[in-house]
Amino acid sequence: MNAPKKLIVEYEDGTRQEAAFGRLSSAGQAELSALGLCEAGAADAGKKYLLLEWKDGWKEIAAVGGRAVEILRYYTIERTEEIGRLSMETADGNPELLFIKRLPGRLESILFIDGDGLQAYALEEKAMVKEGGKTEHYFYDKKRSEFKMKEPTAASARYTALVDSLKSTLEKKGITVSGLLAMSKRDRIPIYKEIARTLGLRGAEREQDVYDFLTVALEKPRNK
Amino acid sequence: MAIELKWVGIDFGQCMMDPTGLRNHLVVGDVSKEMGEPELVEERIHKYRVLKEKYGSYSIVKEGHRDEIMSYVFDGREEAREIFSAKEQEHLLMGSGLEEALRYLTAEGIHLSVVAELKKTLGAMGTDIVTRFLQTKGLARYFEDVVTPQGKIDLKDGSVDLSYKGKTKEQGTLYDELVQSLLRRGISPSDGAMVGDKIATDIEPAKKRGFITIQYTGYIDMGPSEADYRIDNFFELKDLIKKKV
Numbered sequence: 001m002n003a004p005k006k007l008i009v010e011y012e013d014g015t016r017q018e019a020a021f022g023r024l025s026s027a028g029q030a031e032l033s034a035l036g037l038c039e040a041g042a043a044d045a046g047k048k049y050l051l052l053e054w055k056d057g058w059k060e061i062a063a064v065g066g067r068a069v070e071i072l073r074y075y076t077i078e079r080t081e082e083i084g085r086l087s088m089e090t091a092d093g094n095p096e097l098l099f100i101k102r103l104p105g106r107l108e109s110i111l112f113i114d115g116d117g118l119q120a121y122a123l124e125e126k127a128m129v130k131e132g133g134k135t136e137h138y139f140y141d142k143k144r145s146e147f148k149m150k151e152p153t154a155a156s157a158r159y160t161a162l163v164d165s166l167k168s169t170l171e172k173k174g175i176t177v178s179g180l181l182a183m184s185k186r187d188r189i190p191i192y193k194e195i196a197r198t199l200g201l202r203g204a205e206r207e208q209d210v211y212d213f214l215t216v217a218l219e220k221p222r223n224k
Numbered sequence: 225m226a227i228e229l230k231w232v233g234i235d236f237g238q239c240m241m242d243p244t245g246l247r248n249h250l251v252v253g254d255v256s257k258e259m260g261e262p263e264l265v266e267e268r269i270h271k272y273r274v275l276k277e278k279y280g281s282y283s284i285v286k287e288g289h290r291d292e293i294m295s296y297v298f299d300g301r302e303e304a305r306e307i308f309s310a311k312e313q314e315h316l317l318m319g320s321g322l323e324e325a326l327r328y329l330t331a332e333g334i335h336l337s338v339v340a341e342l343k344k345t346l347g348a349m350g351t352d353i354v355t356r357f358l359q360t361k362g363l364a365r366y367f368e369d370v371v372t373p374q375g376k377i378d379l380k381d382g383s384v385d386l387s388y389k390g391k392t393k394e395q396g397t398l399y400d401e402l403v404q405s406l407l408r409r410g411i412s413p414s415d416g417a418m419v420g421d422k423i424a425t426d427i428e429p430a431k432k433r434g435f436i437t438i439q440y441t442g443y444i445d446m447g448p449s450e451a452d453y454r455i456d457n458f459f460e461l462k463d464l465i466k467k468k469v
Contacts (some may be wrong), residue, residue, distance in 0.1 A: 027266060072277055087357035101249045193260055210260075 004038045011186065086110075089142070098204075105137065109150075111158055111214075115220070120155035122148075162199070163221045166214065169198050177218050187217075227436060227453075228468035229334055230411045232461075233371065233402070236354050237339035237418030238284065238443040240363075242317040246273055246282070249262055252297065254311045255304055270296045286312075312353075313360045319442050326366040330468040335368055335411070339402070339418065341425060342372035349382040351415050360368055363407035371402060396429035404435050419461070423449040438464070 003019040003096065023030070032038050041173060046066030053059050075170075084104030087095040105125075112119040123139035126146045130136075140147050173191070180188060194201070194210045203210045234240050248269045256265045267441075275285045275292060285293065298304035329336055340354050349355045355377060358364040370377040373392050376385040391397035403413050413434030420426020421440045427449045431437045439451035442458070453464060 102253060103250065196260070202257035203260070204257075205262050205265075207260045207262055 002039070007032075014186070020169075044096060086111075100204075107139070110140075111155060111160065113216070115216075116156040117157050120152075120158060121151035122150050131165075159217075160221075163217050165199060166217055167221070169195050181215070181218055185211075226464060226466040227417070228414055229417050229436070229465050230336045230468050231337070231416035232465065233337045233339040233416065233418045233430075233435075233445055234236070234339055235422065235426045235440070236342075236357070238404075238422050239419065239440045240319055240322055240338065241357055242282075242319050242443055244443070245315040245317045246312065247315070250315045251308065251311050254314075255298070255307045258307050258311075259298075259303060260302060268297050287448075309356070311373075313356055316357060316361075318361055319440070321461075323361075323363065325458035325461040326363065328462045329465065330366050332465075334381075334429065334467055335403075336366055336467065338370040338374055339398070339420070339426075340370060340372050340395065342374050343376070346372070346374045346377065346384055349377065349379075355379070371398065372396060376405075386465060393425040393429060396432060399429050401434045404440040413460075421446055423447070423451075427451045427459075 002172045004020050006018050008018045008025060009014050009022050020129075021029075029038065034094050047063045048066060048068055050064060051059065053061060065177060082104050084100030084107060086098040086100055088098070090096055092179075107124055109122055110121040112121070119139050125137050127138035127141070127144065128135060129138070138144070138147075167177065170180065173194070176192065179193060188210060196210050201210050201213075237243075240301075241300055249265070252269050252272050253262075253265045256262060260305055262414070272285075272293070273295065276282050279285045279289060286311065293308065294300065294305055296327045298308070298325050318338040326336065331397075338354060338358070342352060342354055344352060346352055350359050354370050354372070355364070357399070357424055358379070359405065364379050369379055373387060374384075374389060376388045377383075378385070379444050388398060388401050391401050393399065399418075406413065406416060414436065417428055418430035419438040420430075421442075421444055423439070423446050427439055431450055431452070436453075437449075437451040438453045438455055438461075439446070439449055441454055455461065455464065
């Protein structure tokens, strides 16, 4: 097998960044394999396999790293997990679904920002549904009359406050909005990092989402 | 009938401090997000779980292998160290009814100490997990000192009495020193009580030295013991204890 060694990313300006291929997660390696950029299972050399057999006859194969020599332990954890499910209605199909893992029951509000407008949602538990061992706590549900969105002015005020603090942070650094937006995306990143830290904005799943949001906020400071 | 006491010592880990809130998605997740790396949350949680398998429990990993958390889980990122400690504190909880009980006991005029198995060498106040917890949760004002195998920390001035150094709860040597210290203040062991969850470190050695023992079962119930009393939450201390005059 011709094992891949490096992953090289080339940018518009011709510069390149590279990283060892082995640093990619197995999911990342699988995606590259699907794109035909490496052989399937490129990082799987020397892997060992587990045959898992259940009492009901079900069988599964799991691959483990070549360094594994024996089972250390097997145990199960039983606890009540609280996971937030945030679904968004879409214009043309199935809802988009996001999982909220960080203190889901303490999420207080959501501001939905798109290119054309803003919507603010105050979250307050107003309904509970028990099904067997599962309990669902409803903090917002468009289909239930007891839940209401905040007044449009509340959404606008919150967005304006955020944009204002963003601008004031930039001013303190002696950077103009137009100057920042004129920079290449790569050059903006260190500035965006600092701004995000100052404003207390963190990426839920991808840091790039924070940078993209900041660009939108700077480009559309008067979203309605 | 209430027991009359002049001094109460309370264990720290899984007793005063309830680690229920220390979920990996909160601590490892928050640290990674704080460092601008939300993409690495799942991978780091996996690595943290690997360390737990390696050493047997998260408390062992945190107490004895903190450097490995930084090097293995957080890829040697030095900034993770302080954020990790801060997030850990932020998500630690207090045992149910703790503050109410402490308020009651201090109002009664009962002297209070934290008696903890701290393994890490002491630094300035607030740099170890116990005093940091007391400060963060606003509990330091209720206690006179923190008794540990690293020394006894005076919470009023931060000074450390090293006569406790190297003495442990499990061997009982820490309680021997505590008995001498209390006797010098006119408090006999039978006027004192030790509250804790671990039979081998909080109950048996303390009882052997004449302390009244109260087994706390609010986080983990370690099973039957020779403890004089059992409590499921700290509210129960209000009914159980009153000041000896």
